[in-house]
Amino acid sequence: MEVDIEVKADALEGAFDAVLAAEAVDELKASVSALKAQLDAQAVAAGRLPLDGAKAADPARDAFVERYLRRGIDAGVEMKSLSGASAAEGGYAVPREIDGSIASTLKSLSPIRRIATVVQTGTSGYRKLVATGATEAGWVGETAARPETDTRSFAEIAPPSGELYANPAASQAMLDDAMFDVEAWLADEIGREFAVAEGTAFVGGNGTNRPKGFLSYTATNEADAVRDFGELQYIASGAAGAFAASNPQDKLVDLVHSLRAPYRQGACWVMNSDTLARIRKFKTSDGAFIWQPGLVEGQAASLLGYPVVEAEDMPALAADSLSIAFGNFRAGYLVADRGETRILRDPFSNKPFVHFYATKRVGGAIIDSNAIKLMKFAAS
Template sequence: MDKIEVKANLSVDDEGSVTGVAWPFRSADRMGDVIERAAFANAVPPLPMLDTHDQTKAIGVWNEVAVTDEGLKLKGRLLVNDVERAREVRALVLAGGMRGLSIGFHATKALPRHGGGRTIQALELMEISIVAVPAHPGARITSAKGAEMAEQENGAPDVTALETKVGETTEAITVLTQRLDKVEAKANRPGGDQERKDDPSDERKAFANYLRHGDRISDEDRKALNVSSDPQGGYLAPPELSSEIIRDLVEYSPIRSVASVRTTTAPSVIYPTRGDVTNARWHGEMDERKGSDISFGQKELEPKEISTYVDISNRLLADAPQAEIEVRAALSEDFGQKEAKAFVNGAGGPEPEGFMAHPSIEHTVNGHATEIKADALIKLLYALPATYRNRGVWALNGTTLGLVRTMKDGQGNYLWQPSYQAGQPETILGRPVVEMVDMPDVEANAFPICYGDFSAYRIIDRLAVTTLVDPYTQATTGITRIHATRRTGGAVLQAARFRKLKMAAS
């Protein structure tokens, strides 16, 4: 059985009528979780009212549940005339000992938030409890008004009050059903899911305001942003923006689509290495055993820092409905082009180590200085061990790919084959091709083609893109300068999984 999560505002009168806010929107609870308004779409009364999430202590029922701008508002009734514990809880609420509300639910869709916690987008609401200390500081009992169920002097139920209550409950259910029908209709329309996905979150709205106004943003927007560890005091881009930048980078840096990509919060990552295999030998019963010269070491991979800034006119920031889209496009192109070049040819030091610059990667001689030979490509492919060969891909630029497309084998078959199925790559000698614009051109002594298992090339990304808005230094020209920094690194972890083609006669 899935674990039921609990989150926890509340008032009660002498007859047990209780109202409150079970979950305020636009703010996180003590564990960093935020529940979106749409997550409560299926929260339909009646719902059990429990004492501190104890399923053996049902003390009442919630018969009104409403999703409002303020939060998830409730109205229910403690069964004070029927349940002893309900009378005790009512006394504690009136005395101030239990003033919190807490929801018990199962999260069905959630995303991680920067700085900890989750953004819960969908859930199944199981119950709502009265508690002493709620998970959300804003979840509390709010008022204690008139009796929900009046009784006549002889102790019999007031039928008129009961009929009124039933009518109110039926009306509330009808309103909620109409709202759910509208949500369902929207979801069934073409592009319905996309429309909901594209709705900007509170964090994204706050980030857009930060781009426009810098440090002059409101306190509410400031709370929605995550303060980064940037010594200059910048802010991390919200989750939606950061993930979109990563997707855009694949266009400029296709190695990300085949390399092994990891995320780290550490300043560096150390990988153990093994230099050889053990040297086992056959021997007789009394022969001396021989040791192995196998060597173990380590390789440290450190994220490198890349930074830039873009200038945007204040008029554009004021007029554009989503100015952060312009920022994303500029940063994606600049960061993407720079890292693509470094992942291929980077020499290390302040930049990542490119796989073409690794000194231990072996090569196959082409047999001609300026004309690629089909036999050389076949030799290169089968020079790798079968395990690596069967997971490898070809890396070359568009100019070289144009030359390879004209090549045939001895039976007149083209070495290059197009993709006949959507989502499948084109191939050379049956293996996928990844076009990398920064690979060398065909010329004497160059290495224009590399084949390998690119899972042995490790890319590490440290945190997200950080931005710092400067509306002051360029203010006289009507410009806001937005600085951006990203830390990413790359290196070959196992050179034996790669092999290059050298353009030489011998």
């Protein structure tokens, strides 16, 4: 009888041990699952994009902003030297994040850059080959001779360029203030100053140490088929320094259709706000305005179905002025940016202010003179 009791007791004790072991295994599995979930959460958090307003860690940007811009410590900052005697004479390369902010400001504030073709170049000697004329073909019989046809000729475009510079200043007290966002301030200041200078050059620059503006090219009333390459065609407004007294909108229609159909896809108007104010008052014979506002916020207004770009650098109405441009600027005008923006910190010239001398090489030129048309405010 005692043997039976001992056997039963041993079996019961073994059952308890098995239950405890199973519970231990379950607890271990739960701990492992919790640890795995925690590691997965950390991995997701590490791969997640920064919250709005937060900046991902970038050693190059941090060294540039916190060390060089704020305190003038140039260790660890990429140099762009132009002189062997002074390592920093060429300034310091702006990190891509700040350079991208400057480029965004330029695109939003410089109207011609926004509608033209923009290329990044690694040399100031940028060249582009443009085909001129048209290929010819012919009809022949089955056994007739095939005379040689003319081939297209090419013109080389070398956009004139110059060094664009800006020189904003901040006090050292502002730079010492940790709450002062020197990165955003500098990108905005440089971008705005660059945009103002660019806007003037892309419209009327003479090509000497700066881009050549599209209004600096020879303008003639000859059509595309007979006009020399590099010359722009103009349509006369019908009156010196003004629109024609009757049906002034007719000349705008003539200007639109002087541009060949392939170019009209993507074409736009360019004029200053004073000229646009005059055109907005034009009406058709049934009393409808030819100017139409954008239907949604941010959409450009349209004139005869084409968007209007306001460029204050376009000349005001005067005798023989070229105050309105219409064309496909993406096909007709090229902006060439060479390299990144460079900055040289100058705390000595105007104490207690610190100047940031920023430079960038920019070029510009017409690449297709058939893609842009002008209105000349003259009788003929």
